[in-house]
Amino acid sequence: MDFSSSEDQNLSYHDLLNMLNQIPEPMAIMKVNSGDRLEIVEANDLLEKLTGYSVAELKTMALDSLLTENSLQSLSLCIQQVRLARYTDTEVTQIHKDGTKKPSRLTLSYVKSSNKPPYMIALIKDITYQREIEALLAMTDKQLESLFDYNPDLIFKLDQDGKFTNVNPIHEQILSYKQDELLGTHFIDRVYEEDVPLVLAHYEHVLRKESVRLDMRVLNKQDEIVYLDLTAFPVISHNEVVGMICIARDCTEEKRTRRKLRESEQMYRSLFENNIDSVITFDIDGNFLKMNEAAEKLLGYTFEEVKGSIFLRHIIPEQQEKIFQYFQKALEGESIQYETVMYNRAEEERYIHVTLIPMKIDGEIIGVHSIGKDLTEQYSLQESLKHMIFQDYLTGLSNPHKFHYDLNALIESDQPYFFSLFFLDLDRFKLVNDSFGHSYGDALLQKVAYRLKSIIPNSGTVYRYGGDEFIIILRDTTIKKTKSLAEQIIKELSEPYVIDQLEIVLTPSIGISVYPLDGIDEETLIRKADNAMYNVKRIARGNYQFHHESLKQKTLGNIRMDSSLRKGIQQDEFSLMYQPQIDATTNKIVGAEALLRWHSRDLGPVSPNVFIPLAEETGLIIPIGEWVLKQACNQILSWKEEGIVLPIAINLSIRQFYYHNFIPSVEKIIQKTDINPSLLHMEITESMAIDQEFATKVLQQLKNIGVKIAIDDFGTGYSSLSHLKKFPFDYLKIDQSFISDLDHDKEGQDMISIITMLAKKFNMRTIAEGVETEKHVDLLKKYECDIMQGFFYSRPLPPSEFTQWKKNWEIQTHL
Numbered sequence: 001m002d003f004s005s006s007e008d009q010n011l012s013y014h015d016l017l018n019m020l021n022q023i024p025e026p027m028a029i030m031k032v033n034s035g036d037r038l039e040i041v042e043a044n045d046l047l048e049k050l051t052g053y054s055v056a057e058l059k060t061m062a063l064d065s066l067l068t069e070n071s072l073q074s075l076s077l078c079i080q081q082v083r084l085a086r087y088t089d090t091e092v093t094q095i096h097k098d099g100t101k102k103p104s105r106l107t108l109s110y111v112k113s114s115n116k117p118p119y120m121i122a123l124i125k126d127i128t129y130q131r132e133i134e135a136l137l138a139m140t141d142k143q144l145e146s147l148f149d150y151n152p153d154l155i156f157k158l159d160q161d162g163k164f165t166n167v168n169p170i171h172e173q174i175l176s177y178k179q180d181e182l183l184g185t186h187f188i189d190r191v192y193e194e195d196v197p198l199v200l201a202h203y204e205h206v207l208r209k210e211s212v213r214l215d216m217r218v219l220n221k222q223d224e225i226v227y228l229d230l231t232a233f234p235v236i237s238h239n240e241v242v243g244m245i246c247i248a249r250d251c252t253e254e255k256r257t258r259r260k261l262r263e264s265e266q267m268y269r270s271l272f273e274n275n276i277d278s279v280i281t282f283d284i285d286g287n288f289l290k291m292n293e294a295a296e297k298l299l300g301y302t303f304e305e306v307k308g309s310i311f312l313r314h315i316i317p318e319q320q321e322k323i324f325q326y327f328q329k330a331l332e333g334e335s336i337q338y339e340t341v342m343y344n345r346a347e348e349e350r351y352i353h354v355t356l357i358p359m360k361i362d363g364e365i366i367g368v369h370s371i372g373k374d375l376t377e378q379y380s381l382q383e384s385l386k387h388m389i390f391q392d393y394l395t396g397l398s399n400p401h402k403f404h405y406d407l408n409a410l411i412e413s414d415q416p417y418f419f420s421l422f423f424l425d426l427d428r429f430k431l432v433n434d435s436f437g438h439s440y441g442d443a444l445l446q447k448v449a450y451r452l453k454s455i456i457p458n459s460g461t462v463y464r465y466g467g468d469e470f471i472i473i474l475r476d477t478t479i480k481k482t483k484s485l486a487e488q489i490i491k492e493l494s495e496p497y498v499i500d501q502l503e504i505v506l507t508p509s510i511g512i513s514v515y516p517l518d519g520i521d522e523e524t525l526i527r528k529a530d531n532a533m534y535n536v537k538r539i540a541r542g543n544y545q546f547h548h549e550s551l552k553q554k555t556l557g558n559i560r561m562d563s564s565l566r567k568g569i570q571q572d573e574f575s576l577m578y579q580p581q582i583d584a585t586t587n588k589i590v591g592a593e594a595l596l597r598w599h600s601r602d603l604g605p606v607s608p609n610v611f612i613p614l615a616e617e618t619g620l621i622i623p624i625g626e627w628v629l630k631q632a633c634n635q636i637l638s639w640k641e642e643g644i645v646l647p648i649a650i651n652l653s654i655r656q657f658y659y660h661n662f663i664p665s666v667e668k669i670i671q672k673t674d675i676n677p678s679l680l681h682m683e684i685t686e687s688m689a690i691d692q693e694f695a696t697k698v699l700q701q702l703k704n705i706g707v708k709i710a711i712d713d714f715g716t717g718y719s720s721l722s723h724l725k726k727f728p729f730d731y732l733k734i735d736q737s738f739i740s741d742l743d744h745d746k747e748g749q750d751m752i753s754i755i756t757m758l759a760k761k762f763n764m765r766t767i768a769e770g771v772e773t774e775k776h777v778d779l780l781k782k783y784e785c786d787i788m789q790g791f792f793y794s795r796p797l798p799p800s801e802f803t804q805w806k807k808n809w810e811i812q813t814h815l
Contacts, residue, residue, distance in 0.1 A: 017042070025123045026050040030063055032118045036079055038063040041119075050126060052097030063122060068093040068101060075106070082108045082120065094124060103127050146360045147369060152335050153355075154228070154248040157235070162186050162203065165243065174250050176221035187246075192217035192225055206232050206244045211274050215251070227251040233274040247275075278352075278372040281359065286310050286327055289367060298352070298374055300345030311370075316341045316349070330356040330368045339375065351379040392464040394442055395449035403463040403471055407522050410473070411515070420482040422472035423511040423529040424489070427541045429468035432504055441468075443499045444506070451492050460485070471529075479514070486510050486544040494542065507542030509533055518547045562618055564602045565611060569623055574598050576631050577796035578648070580805070581767060581789045584781050587813045589806055591647040591681065593769075593789060594632045595796045596624070616655050625656040626665055633673040633680065635799060640675075642803065649681035649710060657688050663701045670705065677706030683733060685712050696726060703728045710767065714755060724762045732759045734785070736770020743775040752783045760784075 020027060026047035030038035043058040051058065051066055064072055071092035081088040089107040096102065107123040148155060148168050154175070156167040164182045172178050175190070182190075191199050195216045202212040211233040217225050228248040235243045278295035282288060288306045296302055299314065315323050319340050326336045336356040341349050353373040358365045390402035398406075410419060426448065433441035445468065452462045456472060463471040472489075474482060493508045511533025519525045528547035536545045568574060574596060581591040598606045615621040632648045639646055656662060670677050682702060688695060702709055710731035711724075724732075734755055742748050752768075759766045768780050771790030780788055794805055 020044045021046075023123075025125055028058065028063065028122045028124070030120045030122060032079075032120055036076070038079070038120055038122070047124065050096075050124060051094070066094055066124075068095055078106065078108050079120075082110045086110045091127070094126075103131050147357065150335065150357060150360070151247075154250070155245070156182070156187070157243060157245050158187055159243045160207075160241065162188060174220070175218070175226065181221075190218045192219055202232065203244075206234050207241055209234050209236065209241055211276050213276060231276060233276075275371075278370075278374070280311070280370045280372070282311060282327075282368045282370065284331060284365070284367055286312060286324075286368075295372070298344065298350060298372065299342075314342045314344075316343065326356060327368065330358050331365055333358050333360075333365060349376075351375045395446055395464050397449050397453070397462050397464045397470075399463065400465050403465065403473070404522065406461060406473060407525070410475070411520065411522060417476050418478065419515050420472075420474040420477050421513045421515070421525050421529045422470075422474065422486065422489075422544075423465075423526075423533040424470040424472065424508050425510075425533055425537060426468040426493075427507045427509055427537065429506060432506070436502070440499055440502070440504075444497055444504060447497050447499070448493060448506075452489070455485070455488055455492055457485075482512060482514070483544075486512060490542065490544060509536040509541050510544035511536055511547065512544060513547045561603065561606070561611065561614055562620075564600050565598075565615060565618070565620055567602070568598055568600055569620065569627070571601065573600055574624065574627060575798070576628065576635070577798060578635075578802045579789055579796040580794050580802070580809070581649075581787050582793055584777075584785055584788055589646065589809060590787060591649060592802065593649045593651075593683075593796075594628065594635070596628055596651075597796075612653070616653055619655065621653045621655050622659055625653055626669075629666065629669050630673075633669055633675050636675045636679050637673050638799070639803070644803065644806070645679070647679045647681050647708065649683055651683045651712065652688070654685070654688050657684060657698060658694070663698065663705075666702070666707070667705060678708060681708040681710055681731070683710045683712040683731075692726065699727050699729075724758060724764070729762070729764055731767050731787075732764045733767045733769055736768075736790070739768055739770040739776055739780075739790070740772075742779050743773070749779060749783070752780065752785065756784050759786075 020029070020042060021044045023044060024046075026049070027044045028040045028047055029042040031041050033039055039062050040058050040060075043055050045055070047058065048055050053061070053066075064075060067075060071094075074090045074092055078088050078090045087107075087109045089105060092104055092106045093101050094104040103126075105125040105127050107125075109121045111119040111121060151168060152170055154168070154171055156171070157165045159165050163184055163186050167177075167179050167182050169179070171182060188196060188199065198214065199216055202214050205212050211231070213229070213231045216228050216230055218228060220226050227250070229251050230246055230248040232244050232246040234241045235245055273292055275292060276294055278292065278298045280288065280291040280295050287308050287310055288303070291299075291303050291306075299306065312320050312324060323338070323340055326338055330336050335358070337354070339351065339353050341351055344350055351374075353375050355371045357369040357371070359367040359369055390398060390405070392399040407421070429441065429444070432444060445464070448470070449462070449464065452470060452472070456462050457474075459476050460472055460474045463473075465471045472485075474485060477485075489510065490508055493506065495505075497504045497506070511529045511531065513519065513525045513529035513532065515525060518528045532545045532547040536543050575598075576594045577597055578592040578594055580589050581593065582588070583590045596608060596612070598608075598611055600606055612621070615624055628650055632650050636646070636648055670680065684699075699709060708730040709728060710733050711727070711729050712733045712735075714732050714734060732755065734752065738748050738751055738755075742752065756766050765786040767787040767789060768776075768785045769789045771777060771780065771788045771792045773792060776790070777788060777792060793809075797805055
């Protein structure tokens with residue numbers, strides 16, 4: 001077909017050109033040459049505008065010269081297909097005369113002539129705008145996806161029937177349900193039974209196109225109650241409610257934050273526009289990008305008034321730096337929750353709870369979502385009630401509410417410092433209350449409160465915790481200051497009280513925990529101080545004690561071990577090992593310490609450091625201690641029959657020492673085994689002597705029986721020279737903590753020298769335990785220690801191995 005000579009045709013060439021230019025798409029007519037190259041023979045004005053080439057220039061070009069190299073393969077495939085289908089299209093990249101590139105849709109049609117070469121018609125459509133729209137939609141979807149998946153609050157979608165259609169991943173962490181366990185099930189099945197009527201009532205409001213907020217309870221997979229602060233709003237399509245979206249904050253762990261939601265465009269719009277909380281989106285510089293109507297109401301500004309401005313100017317000045325740091329953490333990928341104060345347009349302070357959620361697209365954070373709850377009314381009410389609820393009506397002291405508030409503030413402060421927590425209980429207060437009436441008891445509590453207020457320094461606060469219990473927080477203190485205050489409290493509160501001419505004497509028992517040594521959270525510090533106080537009341541009223549690990553409450557593991565421990569007593573799973581004690585001067589074996597071992601059938605070998613504290617706590621130490629006493633006496637008797645006369649030392653527990661039947665039990669066993677009582681040595685710790693009157697009585701009874709007594713671990717407990725003077729000790733055992741670094745610890749050597757000097761002053765012999773090296777031996781001999789015990793000589797041995805070791809030792813040392 002020759003378009004330039006068309007006189008023989010019905011239409012003139014001019015008519016054809018006019019028709020070509022009337023086509024509303026850029027168009028070219030091309031001749032197919034022998035190499036399948038499409039040579040442009042005619043083009044319309046729109047193609048001229050699209051490419052930047054004139055029609056005359058286009059008629060000298062082939063179609064492939066208007067396309068990028070990457071598009072040529074698509075063009076070649078298109079040419080092959082059009083011969084078969086006579087019509088096809090593909091996507092290509094078109095090159096403008098100025099070098100710019102545009103995505104385009106190429107449509108080819110095939111025109112075959114019987115006596116001329118074939119022609120093809122090309123339509124080229126610019127699809128740049130379409131691609132931009134698609135990219136924008138993709139970005140929106142990713143924002144929704146980020147908002148959904150990274151939100152720390154529960155987000156779920158319900159259909160009209162109240163069944164789950166989508167839930168976010170945090171459900172598995174908070175409720176322990178996987179997504180497929182919830183989808184298709186009815187939400188009311190998860191609601192705590194008592195809350196079902198309330199929840200259904202609010203559900204009906206949402207179906208009437210209302211947003212609601214309520215506190216409710218649900219059950220997790222373990223049937224445990226989880227408290228939720230839930231906001232629900234309708235999903236509306238074509239003016240009909242087709243479902244609802246719910247957001248629930250886990251109130252059982254207040255520090256949970258909301259994270260981003262990821263749902264459809266309709267979910268995002270519903271969340272943003274219908275949310276009764278303020279929702280604001282910031283760019284990475286903290287400028288306003290978008291906000292909902294609730295945010296406009298909170299700020300008092302329309303979005304247009306704040307668009308592009310930085311949010312920090314609305315925060316009170318003293319918090320701006322801290323809030324900026326929170327924002328930076330969100331930009332690093334963290335979800336952050338905090339409370340702050342901001343100014344609205346009227347310069348009024350508004351208290352808000354804020355959740356910051358990073359907005360991610362393809363792993364890159366491009367902004368931050370902020371969800372704000374207005375707490376102003378709650379805060380105002382809280383402030384007005386604070387004085388009323390923080391004071392004890394009887395004593396005028398701060399009450400438990402104020403105590404917990406202050407303690408939490410101390411722990412959560414930006415720069416927490418060392419402080420002590422005193423738990424104080426009045427001994428025998430109940431007797432006064434029951435004997436003289438509550439009026440006397442109340443008057444007594446008021447006088448105790450007055451004395452405490454006069455004693456406590458400015459860095460301390462006294463609280464009445466309930467009944468006759470008081471708590472003291474001593475801030476910015478030291479162990480030395482804490483001890484000094486405890487001693488002063490005991491002294492002052494133990495002085496007589498006069499009420500209506502009646503003189504009453506009470507003593508306080510005090511338990512102390514220390515931050516951060518004993519714990520860094522409120523519950524741990526309170527529990528440890530409370531345990532220490534009850535331990536004091538049990539063994540030595542009218543005194544004080546710092547927390548010790550032996551006061552730990554039972555854990556689940558302890559309960560299991562408790563059961564095994566009871567079976568161990570019945571099944572004879574205990575044994576005694578004996579560690580020799582060597583005279584430092586003669587190298588003779590002068591005794592042995594009996595050490596208890598437990599090989600449980602259920603648990604295997606169990607360390608004494610584990611089961612002895614548990615036995616103390618459960619009271620099983622009483623039968624175990626009696627078994628140890630019997631075994632030691634039987635061993636003394638057995639060795640005597642073999643010609644070995646050797647004292648055996650056993651360790652007494654504090655509970656055994658204070659047991660009412662202890663002395664009769666000792667007398668009975670010694671009589672039954674008929675041993676020389678001087679061969680039985682009993683070791684007590686310094687802490688057992690806190691109640692001096694009781695300890696003196698028990699120790700003297702043991703002396704009257706003929707038993708030798710050693711004070712164990714000297715220097716590590718409640719050391720007092722008065723103990724050495726008042727109590728009838730025969731031996732003073734130096735704790736191994738002084739021995740372990742003795743060869744390079746000058747202060748330790750000085751301590752050993754002082755201890756041995758004190759022992760000689762009070763006519764006692766010294767025993768050093770934990771001797772492990774020859775250097776230890778030489779230094780202890782230098783400081784005139786009498787007896788040594790430790791792995792340098794021998795590990796603890798069963799009886800049969802002990803007698804063989806004794807024979808070998810005597811041969812080795814030529815004794």
